[in-house]
Amino acid sequence: MKIYFAASIRGGRDDVDVYRQLIDHLNLNNQVLTEHIGDYSLSVAGQNQLDDDYICNRDMSWLAECDLVVAETSNPSLGVGYELASAERLHKPVIILHNAKRSQLSAMIAGTQYFDHIFNYSNIAEAFQILDRELPSI
């Protein structure tokens, strides 16, 4: 399965270690198209070498190509909000992982009926369990 993993880049990289572990776990039996999101060397300003138009077109192509979107939403991010709305528009299945200890999920996401696979987790083992349980049904 081709997976579009969505998480914060310019919104903040505090959780990059979590992103890396989630991507590695998903990659065991799937192909994560957006592997760069787990790259430790990618800082808040890390994609500056690439043009915004290029990044946006590349990511929207991957979104159109994917079978599933997995979004980590604990760090607020304009891009992830935009990607979630785009996933809804493209009728892509969406799994949202949210660490409620880190932040409260936006009402615009939590209140949108399309997003009916929102899971709170508190540690990485729990996140893996959620993914292992949910992915086979996609």
Add this chain to the structure above:
Amino acid sequence: MKIYFAASIRGGRDDVDVYRQLIDHLNLNNQVLTEHIGDYSLSVAGQNQLDDDYICNRDMSWLAECDLVVAETSNPSLGVGYELASAERLHKPVIILHNAKRSQLSAMIAGTQYFDHIFNYSNIAEAFQILDRELPSI
């Protein structure tokens, strides 16, 4: 003109003073539908008394009703990213105000061709000037 003002709530309220001033300025000659975003008493968890479904439905109704979306994007926010994608889907005119001293705007927003009215500002007087210059052409 009916204006949907979009800015961070659960993503963080550091800039509420800026939101309040922008809303007051817009309200001089227009009607801001989302006035609560400038409410000092509305904390990150401030809308907890309202149901997420209610908030989301109310805001999407306002978005459908508005003539213009003005988004302040300096504080990363899932909700604002979702609202911007929804404004694009509904073909609403969008003005984005961004304080580049606070953060770097998401590539998914800066790189989307539909968002062709993105303005950097560094103080509130400059933001007022941008709005006064741009609004008559909407």
